[in-house]
Amino acid sequence: MTANYDYDVLYIGGGHAAFDGAEPLAKSGQKVALVTDDLLGGTCTNRGCNAKITLDEPVTLQRQVERMQGLVHGELKIDWPAVVAHKQAVIKDLPQGTENKLKNAGVELLKGHATLTGAHTVNISGQIEYSADKIVLGTGQRPHRLAIPGSDLAHDSSEFMNLAEMPQNIAIVGGGYISYEFATIANAVGANVTVFLHGDHGLRNFYQPFVKQVTTDLNKRGVKFIKNANVNKFSQNNQKFTVYYGNNETAEFDWLLDATGRIPNVENLGLDDLGIKYNEHGIEVNDHLQTNVSSIYAAGDVLDKSQPKLTPTATYESYYLYQLFSGKTTGAIKYPAIPTTVYTSPRIAQVGVSPTQAKSKGLSVIENHIPDDWYRQIDQETQGDRILVFDQEHHLQGVTEVSDKAEDAVNTYLPAIVSGYDDNDMWQMAHIFPSVGASAWHKIR
Ligand SMILES: Cc1cc2nc3c(=O)[nH]c(=O)nc-3n(C[C@H](O)[C@H](O)[C@H](O)COP(=O)(O)OP(=O)(O)OC[C@H]3O[C@@H](n4cnc5c(N)ncnc54)[C@H](O)[C@@H]3O)c2cc1C
Ligand SMILES: NC(=O)c1ccc[n+]([C@@H]2O[C@H](COP(=O)([O-])OP(=O)(O)OC[C@H]3O[C@@H](n4cnc5c(N)ncnc54)[C@H](O)[C@@H]3O)[C@@H](O)[C@H]2O)c1
Numbered sequence: 001m002t003a004n005y006d007y008d009v010l011y012i013g014g015g016h017a018a019f020d021g022a023e024p025l026a027k028s029g030q031k032v033a034l035v036t037d038d039l040l041g042g043t044c045t046n047r048g049c050n051a052k053i054t055l056d057e058p059v060t061l062q063r064q065v066e067r068m069q070g071l072v073h074g075e076l077k078i079d080w081p082a083v084v085a086h087k088q089a090v091i092k093d094l095p096q097g098t099e100n101k102l103k104n105a106g107v108e109l110l111k112g113h114a115t116l117t118g119a120h121t122v123n124i125s126g127q128i129e130y131s132a133d134k135i136v137l138g139t140g141q142r143p144h145r146l147a148i149p150g151s152d153l154a155h156d157s158s159e160f161m162n163l164a165e166m167p168q169n170i171a172i173v174g175g176g177y178i179s180y181e182f183a184t185i186a187n188a189v190g191a192n193v194t195v196f197l198h199g200d201h202g203l204r205n206f207y208q209p210f211v212k213q214v215t216t217d218l219n220k221r222g223v224k225f226i227k228n229a230n231v232n233k234f235s236q237n238n239q240k241f242t243v244y245y246g247n248n249e250t251a252e253f254d255w256l257l258d259a260t261g262r263i264p265n266v267e268n269l270g271l272d273d274l275g276i277k278y279n280e281h282g283i284e285v286n287d288h289l290q291t292n293v294s295s296i297y298a299a300g301d302v303l304d305k306s307q308p309k310l311t312p313t314a315t316y317e318s319y320y321l322y323q324l325f326s327g328k329t330t331g332a333i334k335y336p337a338i339p340t341t342v343y344t345s346p347r348i349a350q351v352g353v354s355p356t357q358a359k360s361k362g363l364s365v366i367e368n369h370i371p372d373d374w375y376r377q378i379d380q381e382t383q384g385d386r387i388l389v390f391d392q393e394h395h396l397q398g399v400t401e402v403s404d405k406a407e408d409a410v411n412t413y414l415p416a417i418v419s420g421y422d423d424n425d426m427w428q429m430a431h432i433f434p435s436v437g438a439s440a441w442h443k444i445r
Contacts, residue, residue, distance in 0.1 A: 005131045007033045009325055010122055012114040012269075013138030015042025016311050017300020019098055021136070021318035026106040028326045033132070034102065035110040035124055040095040043140055043301075044311045047158040050094065052181060054087040055161060056343050059188040063345045063404060067380045078189045080166040087161065116270030119295045136321060137283060137291075137298040139269060141262035141309065146173065150234030153241055154258035157182065166191050167255035171243050173231050174259035175202030177342050180214065182257060184344045187223050194253070196229035196245060198260075205308070206348050207355055210402035213383060214344045262309070264302045279304055287332035289321060297321055313338050336418045337398070341407040346384055349406035352398030352417050358389040363397060365389050368443045370403045375439035388444060394423050396444065405436045412437035
């Protein structure tokens with residue numbers, strides 16, 4: 001570090017894009033600060049992944065009890081207020097845990113809203129100015145709001161996760177992750193759910209035959225899907241909310257969820273004054289995650305990138321910047337295949353080359369029907385499929401699965417894909433038996 005700067009690296013943001021790299025960088029001896037205007041952990045910890053999966057757990061249990069009827073008896077009812085309280089109890093100490101980890105590593109924690117004032121300077125909440133050799137922008141995203149009359153009558157995902165009572169009739173606009181996951185939860189808790197889709201199908205980035213399985217299942221459970229809905233207005237009458245859609249059609253609900261995507265936090269950051277390039281998808285960076293101002297880098301959801309805007313991507317980028325800043329690499333970032341799951345019930349999980357891409361690339365596939373697997377017969381899984389994609393030398397290139405344990409199955413294949421295992425390497429992997437992983441790996445030939 002040039003002695004004139006307060007820090008070697010100053011991170012703006014308290015999510016995975018910032019803290020995952022800040023910690024090892026400080027441990028390596030560099031002088032590191034992190035400023036956030038929010039709870040440490042950012043979106044994922046406090047109003048994303050960790051919060052959501054806690055609300056989902058009783059749903060997976062309810063589904064398991066449903067599948068095992070005959071062996072066990074009785075319906076399982078979800079106590080929503082208790083589940084929300086449990087979620088809060090589970091996540092409430094996580095920011096403190098992150099704070100302790102960062103402080104122990106030597107990261108200086110600053111509180112407030114940061115704005116760039118120069119290529120090496122940051123102002124915090126209009127009060128104090130700090131300087132750093134390098135600055136990392138990890139400011140994440142926030143919910144997109146529909147630009148229609150009455151748009152402020154709709155709520156966002158954070159408000160859903162804190163609902164004191166589950167409303168009886170819920171409208172969800174959008175057909176992405178949040179729409180499908182929250183429709184699953186609300187329906188399992190007992191709400192009547194209507195999903196307003198922009199086009200004629202949801203979850204565009206997932207394998208559509210599997211999306212159809214999940215959509216059909218939700219539909220059988222009572223979730224209504226309205227395709228090509230063209231939602232154009234919301235209005236309120238006492239405690240009821242009307243959705244205007246299609247050709248002058250209307251429907252009335254108790255609660256509205258706008259799940260039409262997320263937009264990058266690029267405002268009030270000083271980007272324009274410094275001439276840092278960004279667009280509607282986020283901040284533009286080169287293959288070293290460096291903006292057009294060479295001392296300023298960016299990572300995580302705020303980036304304009306083709307990789308999915310997910311926690312594993314943010315963590316990977318943050319760690320890459322740690323390696324770059326500590327001289328462990330000088331090379332461009334090389335992303336691994338990023339795995340993802342939509343936490344419906346059953347889930348859809350995928351990584352690497354998709355079955356659709358496999359067809360166009362002439363790659364070979366192996367298809368597994370999950371209910372044929374003895375291990376999945378234990379809890380009477382009645383639906384689900386997996387498609388494994390291989391190159392000519394039988395290197396695994398991708399996996400897509402729809403099933404109740406899809407995320408665990410797909411996770412176990414990651415080493416084979418990331419490390420390019422050949423047939424012999426695959427046999428060298430000994431798995432705990434019996435387990436989801438062992439049963440998944442028995443199906444690779
Ligand atoms: C409902 C929901 C569920 C999700 N579920 C999953 C999941 O299951 N799996 C998964 O992989 N991903 C999931 N995601 C996505 C995941 O949360 C994000 O990909 C991840 O949080 C990105 O991390 P980040 O550090 O880039 O941004 P964030 O976690 O958003 O952190 C950015 C932080 O920076 C702060 N900040 C912004 N501007 C400033 C400023 N100027 N000064 C100071 N601080 C600032 C923000 O307040 C925020 O705390 C989910 C997202 C949502 C909304
Ligand atoms: N399991 C997970 O990993 C997970 C879960 C939740 C959220 N996330 C992250 O958070 C992001 C945000 O989730 P999301 O579901 O809000 O976004 P999304 O990008 O997954 O889906 C947005 C949906 O809104 C629809 N839409 C856009 N404009 C619309 C309009 N005018 N009218 C109707 N529909 C419209 C799109 O067609 C799409 O179906 C995700 O992209 C993902 O990065 C991840």
